[in-house]
Amino acid sequence: MSDPGGTPEVVERARGLLGRVLHGHGAAVRITEVEAYGGVLDPASHAYTRTPRSEIMYAPAWRLYVYRSYGMHFCANVVTGPTETASAVLVRAGEVVEGIEVARSRRPGVKDVMLARGPGNLARALGLSLDDLGAELLTPEGVRLGDPPDTDPRISCGPRVGVSKAADVPWRFWVTGDPTVSAYRRSPRA
DNA sequence: CGAAAGATTGCCT
DNA sequence: GGCAATCTTTCGT
Numbered sequence: 465m466s467d468p469g470g471t472p473e474v475v476e477r478a479r480g481l482l483g484r485v486l487h488g489h490g491a492a493v494r495i496t497e498v499e500a501y502g503g504v505l506d507p508a509s510h511a512y513t514r515t516p517r518s519e520i521m522y523a524p525a526w527r528l529y530v531y532r533s534y535g536m537h538f539c540a541n542v543v544t545g546p547t548e549t550a551s552a553v554l555v556r557a558g559e560v561v562e563g564i565e566v567a568r569s570r571r572p573g574v575k576d577v578m579l580a581r582g583p584g585n586l587a588r589a590l591g592l593s594l595d596d597l598g599a600e601l602l603t604p605e606g607v608r609l610g611d612p613p614d615t616d617p618r619i620s621c622g623p624r625v626g627v628s629k630a631a632d633v634p635w636r637f638w639v640t641g642d643p644t645v646s647a648y649r650r651s652p653r654a
Numbered sequence: 655c656g657a658a659a660g661a662t663t664g665c666c667t
Numbered sequence: 668g669g670c671a672a673t674c675t676t677t678c679g680t
Contacts, residue, residue, distance in 0.1 A: 534673065536673055
């Protein structure tokens with residue numbers, strides 16, 4: 465396969481995030497869909513060019529990178545390092561496993577399976593915003609990541625959603641057959 | 655300083 | 668399937 469990032473570590477980390485629980489503010493999801501971004505060598509990564517927005521990606525691993533998308537949404541990533549490589553994993557979808565009432569109240573009129581379907585919706589269901597930028601995910605308090613699941617989930621892969629560069633690199637991973645996984649949409653510019 | 659693009663979403667035909 | 672909403676960030680002049 466083509467390998468623009470030359471960083472298999474981020475792929476390992478991305479697959480390893482599937483099935484883990486991401487705790488937000490008053491709600492938590494079991495991660496069912498992610499995308500790997502290879503940092504400075506990946507044309508599709510925000511870290512491909514170093515800017516104020518992407519600065520957090522160059523920091524040590526296991527911190528949260530949150531950015532605003534299309535003015536109205538937030539998207540959450542796990543920075544996976546190593547430092548200066550700036551790899552990260554975009555959390556695209558999950559199943560709400562805690563605080564479902566809170567998640568519902570944040571997304572009125574949405575079916576449960578759709579509460580955290582898509583990166584903007586997931587951040588919304590968890591109450592994540594720029595206030596959470598740089599959060600330490602392995603600490604026992606606040607926004608954090610749970611332990612890996614006991615049994616590895618069955619994983620499918622395919623091209624990343626929405627990116628106009630490196631659009632054919634199959635670095636999107638999801639739990640096979642899970643109903644909370646978002647629908648694939650290719651970027652109109654790809 | 656103006657312009658264009660964007661790791662999206664939901665509603666329209 | 669197509670497109671508008673919405674606004675910050677980034678890039679070009």
